[in-house]
Amino acid sequence: ETGVTQTPRHLVMGMTNKKSLKCEQHLGHNAMYWYKQSAKKPLELMFVYSLEERVENNSVPSRFSPECPNSSHLFLHLHTLQPEDSALYLCASSQETGAPRGYTFGSGTRLTVV
Amino acid sequence: GQNIDQPTEMTATEGAIVQINCTYQTSGFNGLFWYQQHAGEAPTFLSYNVLDGLEEKGRFSSFLSRSKGYSYLLLKELQMKDSASYLCAVMDSNYQLIWGAGTKLIIKP
Numbered sequence: 109e110t111g112v113t114q115t116p117r118h119l120v121m122g123m124t125n126k127k128s129l130k131c132e133q134h135l136g137h138n139a140m141y142w143y144k145q146s147a148k149k150p151l152e153l154m155f156v157y158s159l160e161e162r163v164e165n166n167s168v169p170s171r172f173s174p175e176c177p178n179s180s181h182l183f184l185h186l187h188t189l190q191p192e193d194s195a196l197y198l199c200a201s202s203q204e205t206g207a208p209r210g211y212t213f214g215s216g217t218r219l220t221v222v
Numbered sequence: 223g224q225n226i227d228q229p230t231e232m233t234a235t236e237g238a239i240v241q242i243n244c245t246y247q248t249s250g251f252n253g254l255f256w257y258q259q260h261a262g263e264a265p266t267f268l269s270y271n272v273l274d275g276l277e278e279k280g281r282f283s284s285f286l287s288r289s290k291g292y293s294y295l296l297l298k299e300l301q302m303k304d305s306a307s308y309l310c311a312v313m314d315s316n317y318q319l320i321w322g323a324g325t326k327l328i329i330k331p
Contacts, residue, residue, distance in 0.1 A: 112264070148230065150321040151309070198264070206317025210255050213264040 111135045114199050114214035121189065122222055129184040129217045131199030137212070139205045140182045142174060145196040145216070157182060158205045189221045224248045226322035228310050233328045234300055242295045242308050242325045250315020256284055256295045257309040259324070265309055268295070297327075305329045 112133045121127050131140065142154040156164040157176040171193075173185040182199055196218050200211040225247045234240040246254070253272040257265040271277055271286035271293060283296040297304055310322040 148323055150226065150323045151311075151319075153318070206252075206313070209270060210257075210267050210311075211319070213257075213266070215262070215264045218262075 112199055112201055112212050112214035114197075114217055116217055117215065118218045118220075120220045120222060121186070123189060123191075125189075126185070126187040128186065129197055129199075129219075131182040131184075131214055133180055133199075133201040133212070133214075135201060135212060137201035137203055138179060139202045139207070140176060140179075141200040141202075141211065142182065142184050143198040143200060145198055151198070155184075156205060163205060186219075189219075191221050194219055194221045224312075224314065224320045226310055226312060226320055228308075228322040228325045230323070231326045231328065233330060234297075236300055236302060236329055236331050238300050239296065239298050240300060240327065242297075242310075242327065244293045244295070244310035244322060246291050246293070246310070246312045246320070246322075248312045248314045248320050251288060252313040252315065252317055254284075254286055254293050255309075255311045255313070255319070256293075257311065258306050259309060260306045268308075300329050302329050302331070 115130045139158045141156050144152040153166050154168045155174040160176045171188050175183040196216045198216045199214040202211045228244045256268040258268050259265040269284035276285045281298045286293045307324040307326050309324045311319045
């Protein structure tokens with residue numbers, strides 16, 4: 109248990125489905141992140157939230173929609189995904205954006221789009 | 223563009239020493255991180271270097287040369303549980319983390 113909890117751990121969804129990924133941290137951190145991890149590729153930053161406000165969106169397709177209702181919770185809403193969206197989705201938190209001591213990651217949601 | 227290079231895969235023997243290299247080209251530098259990630263698990267923080275030199279933490283050490291854009295992670299007295307992926311990341315001038323693709327380390331008995 110790292111202090112950042114992600115659910116579900118595994119998700120299989122069809123291209124027409126709508127689903128949501130959930131991330132929760134009780135570390136008192138003010139910044140939260142969504143990353144996409146594909147095999148043999150660097151982590152791709154998708155979204156950054158600082159104090160519940162989105163500060164960065166790295167040109168992510170609109171079929172991914174983030175939500176941060178409070179500083180402890182982060183969601184990633186998914187709809188009409190493509191097979192190439194299959195990957196490990198990691199949530200992370202840090203004391204603040206640009207925290208020099210790095211991030212605390214969750215164990216991820218393994219997403220398969222069929 | 224910004225780039226982090228590290229070997230895709232390495233193999234080593236239990237009890238031995240292994241060095242995982244990382245070279246980087248980034249817009250500015252605010253520190254270099256090493257993370258360990260076991261299969262199906264969260265990446266976990268191993269080390270942070272912002273000044274040149276060697277930082278030792280038990281069996282793991284991390285070295286940085288800013289002038290060469292180079293770092294390595296040294297693992298001593300390898301154990302089977304050290305089989306994992308090791309991720310190198312650099313924080314650039316905008317305090318964004320730039321990630322390498324990771325090095326998968328396989329430990330053989």
